[in-house]
Amino acid sequence: MKARISLLLGSLSAALIAFALASPRVVAADKVDPVADAKAFQNFFFQKFPTVKHEDFVNGPYSVNEDMKRQWKEKEEFPPYEFALDAGKEMFSTPFKNGKTYADCFPNGGIGIRQDYPYFDTREGKVVTLELALNRCREANGEAPYSYVKDEMASLTAYMAFTSRGKPMNIKIPDDPRALEAFENGKRYFYSRRGQMNFSCASCHVQSPGERIRAETLAPALGILNAMPIYRSEWAGMGTTSRRFVTCNSQTRAVPLEPQADEYRDVEYFLSYVANGLPISGPGARP
Amino acid sequence: MSTTMSAAMKRTLAISMLLVASFALSPARAATEADYKAAYATADAAAKEAAGLRNQWTVTVTALAAAKKAADGGDFDRATAAANEAEALARASIFQAYSEKEAWKAMEIR
Numbered sequence: 001m002k003a004r005i006s007l008l009l010g011s012l013s014a015a016l017i018a019f020a021l022a023s024p025r026v027v028a029a030d031k032v033d034p035v036a037d038a039k040a041f042q043n044f045f046f047q048k049f050p051t052v053k054h055e056d057f058v059n060g061p062y063s064v065n066e067d068m069k070r071q072w073k074e075k076e077e078f079p080p081y082e083f084a085l086d087a088g089k090e091m092f093s094t095p096f097k098n099g100k101t102y103a104d105c106f107p108n109g110g111i112g113i114r115q116d117y118p119y120f121d122t123r124e125g126k127v128v129t130l131e132l133a134l135n136r137c138r139e140a141n142g143e144a145p146y147s148y149v150k151d152e153m154a155s156l157t158a159y160m161a162f163t164s165r166g167k168p169m170n171i172k173i174p175d176d177p178r179a180l181e182a183f184e185n186g187k188r189y190f191y192s193r194r195g196q197m198n199f200s201c202a203s204c205h206v207q208s209p210g211e212r213i214r215a216e217t218l219a220p221a222l223g224i225l226n227a228m229p230i231y232r233s234e235w236a237g238m239g240t241t242s243r244r245f246v247t248c249n250s251q252t253r254a255v256p257l258e259p260q261a262d263e264y265r266d267v268e269y270f271l272s273y274v275a276n277g278l279p280i281s282g283p284g285a286r287p
Numbered sequence: 288m289s290t291t292m293s294a295a296m297k298r299t300l301a302i303s304m305l306l307v308a309s310f311a312l313s314p315a316r317a318a319t320e321a322d323y324k325a326a327y328a329t330a331d332a333a334a335k336e337a338a339g340l341r342n343q344w345t346v347t348v349t350a351l352a353a354a355k356k357a358a359d360g361g362d363f364d365r366a367t368a369a370a371n372e373a374e375a376l377a378r379a380s381i382f383q384a385y386s387e388k389e390a391w392k393a394m395e396i397r
Binding site: 198254 | 345
């Protein structure tokens, strides 16, 4: 009897020790590690398209389709976003009714800072995008906010992106559990299937970049936001990052969220962070 | 063993044919306004649950609108069918929302 009890206790102890040793590994596997995620994300695309120069990924479908790239380079001589760019430059320097300008709201007068957006605001505990910061600047100066999806907002962000062209994306994740949570939420949103088509962002932009979906050639997810805002021929106009998310959702037959919803802010944070080091190329032009 | 039909078999066949004919020829019961209202309420509740999960589908909204439009025109057959379709779509979107809470990890680049 004693031997049996000893054997039972011994087995129990061994099982507990084994569980204790195994547990940290389970926790480690679920730990949020943005640095490892970004490395894995970039490596995936670098290996999938070994002949594409790393900095070329910011040019969307042109990076993986030579014919489209040639046409795009010719279009860049008279780019379709040029009117928006000029309008944005003028708007940016035109004072509000109170005499202040956008430059008063941003570090370095708003010039050459696009690569730092979105950032995690530790006071608010949320991700702040460039579009959100611009509207907050307007409201703080007594002006009505702009639509998040096109027109004036696209023009303003086009100009700000232009002043950052070539600068590497530089998104930071502060030592704050809420920032890690925002990154993880953005990642989850990116990979989650939605809509009647049962597509996630990754279904197109991770699993099928370079492939066609109807008439469109799908862009790689890596660096996809570095070109924002974009002139899309399909839209016959400019569109912001918000517009891109909204239309992607609609195309999967999911009801889009409101522009600048927490989910969109978080997915922008995730996608921008994993593109760290790749140059800003906005404003862009897409078919 | 006889190859001809027994009297019992003939009788059974005749009764079956009569039953089939009576079902086939009798008109299906038209949906009433009460049927539509019940179907719409169920579909609307499911759609609201999907919206609460931040996972509404555009086709659910369209089917609900079609149900309402048909009901406004007095076509309760069509209205009830559209409401039932909306409910099925909403339930599928709810299932998707819950299953993706874990399933998304299968697609993650690691």
